[in-house]
Amino acid sequence: MTATIAVLISGNGSNLQALIDAVADGRLHAWITVVVSNRKAAFGLERARRAGIPVRYHPLKPYRDANRSRAEYDAALADLVNEYAPDWVVLAGWMHILSDTFLRHFPNRVVNLHPALPGQFPGAHAIDDALAARARGEIDHTGVMIHLVPDERVDEGPVLATQTVPIHPGDTHETLADRIHAIEHQLLVDTVQKLIEDGQ
Numbered sequence: 001m002t003a004t005i006a007v008l009i010s011g012n013g014s015n016l017q018a019l020i021d022a023v024a025d026g027r028l029h030a031w032i033t034v035v036v037s038n039r040k041a042a043f044g045l046e047r048a049r050r051a052g053i054p055v056r057y058h059p060l061k062p063y064r065d066a067n068r069s070r071a072e073y074d075a076a077l078a079d080l081v082n083e084y085a086p087d088w089v090v091l092a093g094w095m096h097i098l099s100d101t102f103l104r105h106f107p108n109r110v111v112n113l114h115p116a117l118p119g120q121f122p123g124a125h126a127i128d129d130a131l132a133a134r135a136r137g138e139i140d141h142t143g144v145m146i147h148l149v150p151d152e153r154v155d156e157g158p159v160l161a162t163q164t165v166p167i168h169p170g171d172t173h174e175t176l177a178d179r180i181h182a183i184e185h186q187l188l189v190d191t192v193q194k195l196i197e198d199g200q
Contacts, residue, residue, distance in 0.1 A: 003030045003196040006086035008094040009037050013044020015092035015113060018185035019192070020051045028193050033084035036077070038096055056080055060096065074102040081105075090192060091149065095124060099152055110149040111195070113188055115180045117143035117162055122155035127177050134167045141166045142176070144183045146191045161191045 007016050016035060022028035035048035036056045045055045058080055063073040077098075081089060082105060091098075091112040103110060116126040120142070121133075130142035143164040147157040163183050167176060 003087040004033045004085060005030045005088045005090055005192070006081045006084055007032055007035045007048075007090045007092050008081075009035060009042055009044040009092050010039050010095040011042050011044060011093050013042065013047045013093065014181055015184055015188055016044045017047050018189055019090070019092070020047065020053070022189040022193075024051075028189050029196055030088075030192065033086055034081070036081065038094070044093070054084070071099060071101040074099045078102045078105040088192065088195065090188075092188070097152060097154060098149065103149060103151065108148055108150065111160070111192065112147055112149045112155070112157070113184055114145045114147070114155045115142070115177075115184065116145060116155070117164065118145050118147070118159050126155075127173055127180065130167060131171065131173065131176060134171070139167065142180070144180060144187055146187060160195070161187055163187050 005019070007019060009016055019028060019032060023030055023032060032053050034054045034056055035044060036058055037045050038059055040057050040059065045057070048055045058077055060073055078101065087109065089106050089110045091110065098110070114126065116122070116130060121129040130139065133139045141164045143162055145159060146161045147159045150157050165180050165183055
């Protein structure tokens with residue numbers, strides 16, 4: 001079975017690249033129908049263009065400038081994504097919290113990747129938060145979580161996969177992030193492929 005996937009990004013797109021590579025070499029039985037970014041300069045858009053994947057830019061600022069609501073932004077985003085009829089929506093570094101206005105269009109079909117274990121370090125600064133906890137002697141590892149996004153809670157929802165990542169003495173944000181990203185790339189591909197195989 002081959003599934004269709006829409007990928008939402010905000011930045012570099014290294015996890016998007018992992019998906020693109022896995023599709024190309026047959027590890028992921030999917031077709032990425034569109035890549036959407038809320039940031040025009042996101043390098044992930046260039047990665048998609050190089051792979052021949054349609055790209056769409058959907059910024060929030062024009063909505064704010066026009067005093068339009070976040071619900072209106074999310075509704076328009078849902079309409080945009082729905083044009084490409086995805087079986088799954090993968091958030092690969094998407095830096096907006098999605099509201100029910102978006103999520104209700106894709107029930108149990110939005111997959112998020114987060115660089116922390118369940119219940120730990122929600123939000124955009126998970127790696128720095130883990131390093132700070134390590135410095136306080138509270139933890140010696142962090143991890144990666146992939147989960148479904150059923151509602152507006154930040155980095156919560158049914159967990160699909162996790163993997164721990166050790167925090168070494170002397171780790172910096174960059175060294176820990178590099179190790180986390182390497183785990184993310186494989187875990188995301190494996191998890192999405194399992195979803196496709198399970199036919200959920």
